[in-house]
Amino acid sequence: LNRRLAEFGTTIFAEMSALALSTGSINLGQGFPDTDGPEEVREAAVRALRDGRGNQYPPGPGVPELRTAIAAHQEHHYGLSWDPDTEVLVTAGATEAIAAALLALVEPGDEVVALEPYYDSYAACIAMAGGTRVPVTLRPDDGRFRLDLDELRAAVTDRTRLLLINTPHNPTGTVLTREELTAVAELAVERDLLVVTDEVYEHLVFDEAEHLPLATFPGMRERTVTIGSAGKTFSFTGWKVGWITAAPGLVSAVRSAKQFLTYVSSGPFQYAVAEALALPESYFTAFREDMRAKRDLLATGLKDAGFEVFRTAGTYFITTDIRPLGETDGFAFCRALPERAGVVAIPNAVFYDHREAGAPFVRFAFCKRTEVLEEAAQRLKTLA
Numbered sequence: 001l002n003r004r005l006a007e008f009g010t011t012i013f014a015e016m017s018a019l020a021l022s023t024g025s026i027n028l029g030q031g032f033p034d035t036d037g038p039e040e041v042r043e044a045a046v047r048a049l050r051d052g053r054g055n056q057y058p059p060g061p062g063v064p065e066l067r068t069a070i071a072a073h074q075e076h077h078y079g080l081s082w083d084p085d086t087e088v089l090v091t092a093g094a095t096e097a098i099a100a101a102l103l104a105l106v107e108p109g110d111e112v113v114a115l116e117p118y119y120d121s122y123a124a125c126i127a128m129a130g131g132t133r134v135p136v137t138l139r140p141d142d143g144r145f146r147l148d149l150d151e152l153r154a155a156v157t158d159r160t161r162l163l164l165i166n167t168p169h170n171p172t173g174t175v176l177t178r179e180e181l182t183a184v185a186e187l188a189v190e191r192d193l194l195v196v197t198d199e200v201y202e203h204l205v206f207d208e209a210e211h212l213p214l215a216t217f218p219g220m221r222e223r224t225v226t227i228g229s230a231g232k233t234f235s236f237t238g239w240k241v242g243w244i245t246a247a248p249g250l251v252s253a254v255r256s257a258k259q260f261l262t263y264v265s266s267g268p269f270q271y272a273v274a275e276a277l278a279l280p281e282s283y284f285t286a287f288r289e290d291m292r293a294k295r296d297l298l299a300t301g302l303k304d305a306g307f308e309v310f311r312t313a314g315t316y317f318i319t320t321d322i323r324p325l326g327e328t329d330g331f332a333f334c335r336a337l338p339e340r341a342g343v344v345a346i347p348n349a350v351f352y353d354h355r356e357a358g359a360p361f362v363r364f365a366f367c368k369r370t371e372v373l374e375e376a377a378q379r380l381k382t383l384a
């Protein structure tokens, strides 16, 4: 293994899901739903397979039906208009979109400013691109993790090439506010930076929170690569269909990298996702409402078990602080939790360069069936 990748080892998600299996624990670690997405979308995939649509290499940028549907979805939800032929690219999940964007846009030695804690593939992809990551730590403040705008400004240097943003934010559940996003946008324009924004949880925002795509802010449309995923929006994490929207020059750059990573993305699923994106508003509302109820159920369980619980404004994760339980080391806590309570969670410290800043935080996923969450809450009560 080369030096660029050696520090990363095995992803925490694989490690913790294996631990859940070997101990028979409830897996609230890795974020994947335990029920599948809409039946009519599954039927659409079957139809595509049967009709021989996409069984051979589909077009590199993605099938036209899906690119058109992605553009229509962005127009409908955010008033952003993208040309399906030049401003949309289908990828093998958001994971490939992140990799291809960083490999295409970062030069060796470039600095990439990323919000910390960061989704684990960001660090590895910045490293593979030969870049240097510069984390800006989200700080707990009155029940939510917030972006410190002075720290963000201070992180940008003459070597900064790109800001890597994620909202709604995994693992903290923060949704960046209009004020925070305005500051990000102003900084990007002032310092002439590119922005890659991972918005895979765009439809999972709760209560008063609102998802504001960075590309809608002044000066951002031409410098922003926006990432979406059918895995998150339609609960098909195994299909690996994601996408980017961006100006033609950026899409063409990311496509240059994508063509040598996967060449194309899985064909029949693209036709099915095109149909999913056209589902009526009631699908998105019901999905959000279902997840909100699950969030409340798990949050109550975690509070009853003695955790401090941060407010999840978006995503399907709850970040907790384990210090009220008399614990300080999230790693040790998560390694012992299957034995102690039959539940698996993720130590947020793995998403930090400043490990000590993340040490007492532990993430639980609530994209699980109600009875599973109820059982997990019951088991966690033994900790209190």
Ligand code: PMP
Residues within 6 Å of the ligand: 031, 092, 093, 094, 095, 096, 119, 166, 170, 198, 200, 228, 229, 230, 231, 232, 237, 240, 241, 242
């Ligand atoms: N970005 C974030 C913030 C995520 O949480 C995930 C899924 N865990 C991904 C990207 C990857 O998405 P996909 O499954 O579409 O590759």
Ligand code: GLN
Residues within 6 Å of the ligand: 011, 013, 014, 029, 030, 031, 032, 170
């Ligand atoms: N995005 C999911 C999470 O944060 C897992 C994805 C993965 O396993 N790579 O839990």
